Amino acid sequence: MGKRILIADDAMFIRIMLRDVLTKGGYDVCGEAANGKEAVEMYKELKPDAVTLDITMPVLDGIGALREIRTIDPAAKVIMCSAMGQKKFVLDAIREGASDFIVKPFQPSKIFEILRRTIG
Secondary structure, eight states: OOOEEEEEOSOHHHHHHHHHHHHHTTOEEEEEESSHHHHHHHHHHHOOSEEEEESSOSSSOHHHHHHHHHHHOTTOOEEEEEETTOHHHHHHHHHTTOOEEEEESOOHHHHHHHHHHHHO
């Protein structure tokens, strides 16, 4: 079985696309969250190998979710997902302990490269 990934994005089509790419790449998508609060709760329950967090989400944004997840598990591997033009948020995320970031629209090869670098 592949490494376990939790996907958090408020856009269902992004979650579906990411799940499809990850599954085809041999990863196990263990959960999907539609906002940062769900992502934090699911992280506690599922203890995935890595999390992809969209920066812009309702209830709790990606930066807030990153902070909470890193409080729960300082070694958490969190990969932020951002659209073009969100450089300031990406820099904030790196300062808060994000492992890496993926820019939307996603390129499968880039996702796999980042996951290999982050969790092996």
